[in-house]
Amino acid sequence: MFINSIEPYFRNNIIPEISELRTSVLAFQDQQSERLDRSLERAGVINYIATILSVLFSIVLAIYIYRSIANPISKVSRSAKKLGEGHLDERISVSSEDEIGELAKAFNTMAAGLQRSTVSKAYLDNIIESIQEALFVADKDGDLVRANSAAAKLMGYEADEMAGISVANFYNLKEMKKTYEEHQNSGNTFEFSLTHKNGDHIPVLFSEAKLFDIQDNYVGTVSVASDISERKKAEEEIRTSLREKEVMLAEIHHRVKNNLAVISGLIQLQSYSSESQEVQKALTDSQMRIQSIALVHEMLYESESLAYIPYDKYINDLLQAIRSLHLNDSENIKVSSDVVPLQISVNQAIPCSLLVNELILNAYEHGLSGKEEGNIHVEISEQYEQVSIKVSDKNKGIDVGDFEEKNSLAISLIKTLTKQLHGSFSIEKEEQGKGVVFSVQFEREN
Numbered sequence: 001m002f003i004n005s006i007e008p009y010f011r012n013n014i015i016p017e018i019s020e021l022r023t024s025v026l027a028f029q030d031q032q033s034e035r036l037d038r039s040l041e042r043a044g045v046i047n048y049i050a051t052i053l054s055v056l057f058s059i060v061l062a063i064y065i066y067r068s069i070a071n072p073i074s075k076v077s078r079s080a081k082k083l084g085e086g087h088l089d090e091r092i093s094v095s096s097e098d099e100i101g102e103l104a105k106a107f108n109t110m111a112a113g114l115q116r117s118t119v120s121k122a123y124l125d126n127i128i129e130s131i132q133e134a135l136f137v138a139d140k141d142g143d144l145v146r147a148n149s150a151a152a153k154l155m156g157y158e159a160d161e162m163a164g165i166s167v168a169n170f171y172n173l174k175e176m177k178k179t180y181e182e183h184q185n186s187g188n189t190f191e192f193s194l195t196h197k198n199g200d201h202i203p204v205l206f207s208e209a210k211l212f213d214i215q216d217n218y219v220g221t222v223s224v225a226s227d228i229s230e231r232k233k234a235e236e237e238i239r240t241s242l243r244e245k246e247v248m249l250a251e252i253h254h255r256v257k258n259n260l261a262v263i264s265g266l267i268q269l270q271s272y273s274s275e276s277q278e279v280q281k282a283l284t285d286s287q288m289r290i291q292s293i294a295l296v297h298e299m300l301y302e303s304e305s306l307a308y309i310p311y312d313k314y315i316n317d318l319l320q321a322i323r324s325l326h327l328n329d330s331e332n333i334k335v336s337s338d339v340v341p342l343q344i345s346v347n348q349a350i351p352c353s354l355l356v357n358e359l360i361l362n363a364y365e366h367g368l369s370g371k372e373e374g375n376i377h378v379e380i381s382e383q384y385e386q387v388s389i390k391v392s393d394k395n396k397g398i399d400v401g402d403f404e405e406k407n408s409l410a411i412s413l414i415k416t417l418t419k420q421l422h423g424s425f426s427i428e429k430e431e432q433g434k435g436v437v438f439s440v441q442f443e444r445e446n
Helices: 002-084 099-117 121-130 149-155 173-182 229-272 277-302 311-326 346-368 400-406 408-420
Strands: 134-139 144-147 189-195 201-212 218-227 308-310 333-339 343-345 374-383 386-392 424-429 436-443
Touching: 002 099, 134 149, 149 218, 173 189, 201 229, 229 277, 277 311, 277 346, 308 311, 308 346, 311 333, 311 346, 311 374, 343 346, 346 374, 346 386, 346 408, 346 436, 408 424, 408 436
Parallel strands: 333 374
Antiparallel strands: 134 144, 134 218, 189 201, 201 218, 308 343, 374 386, 386 436, 424 436
């Protein structure tokens, strides 16, 4: 009965309330769900915006950090690398007063100190390349580590081909060592021959020195070579020309000697045809003068030098010729000589020879003429480039005061020849009063 009585109430009142409440709850639930969706949507937008802003902020922060820290450090790194490569003028611009700025200032100070105390690589490169001679720098194994463009050109290589090439490609190491040891006492520069890339030999003036590091360890060698091909060619041309001129001069002296011999022979024939003693004497004196000149040319022809003659040997030959012409009938008149080894130039040899000839003839003719015996002594010495000629007759001799008046031609010749030698002439009595001494002094040409 209760069930029958409450069921209508429940169906009519409770169930509709529950249904209405359910509808309200569902509606509220939908409303809250929509609100939540909108909130989530707003949150997603906010989160997206926040993410974008975070990324932008991170980018800005990264840029700031790069500009304020990473970029200056990178600049310092690049500058340090350049400084290590030898660019000692490298500097960093200082734009801040922070730690990076202090680091830049320290770097600039260090670079300035290095620049003052160190020669830059570029500067050294300019010096090496400006050297006109070939420059080779090799390590202790003999491999090139550096060569300038002059070296590459001399050896026939490109500049970039030289590094690493063994110096054995350029010269024989044993021959170089031998040549270096031979010239060690006279200096480390000597003539040598390098081998071109094509196999040709290049004459050079070569110089080599050892290289040591700061610990005094041997690290290699540095060599300089100057091409002397043109000089060698010029020297050979000069030698050839000199040989030709020497042959020509020798032939000239030979022909002059022969011509003088012909003239001397003609004069001798002329003297034989004359009955006058005075004419015969004059012709014989002339013949002797010509023969003294011919002897000079003969010695020049036979000598290795065409500029100087061995005067000590010449005097002996001249005295022999005088004996044969003037003293053949006077066996008791002796001619002696005391001549030091002496070299006299051609310019002085002929006037000096004529002078000696004239002095000997005067000593004989005016000091010993008509005597059965006597002695003519010829003394030639040299001291400090001063040549002294003394001819003495070792007899009663002549009156010194009357000599110039009685022998005008002889004294004129003697004075002329002495003047030609830029010397001085004097006549004086022997110390014992026997005979006179004819003296001539002049300076020998070098």
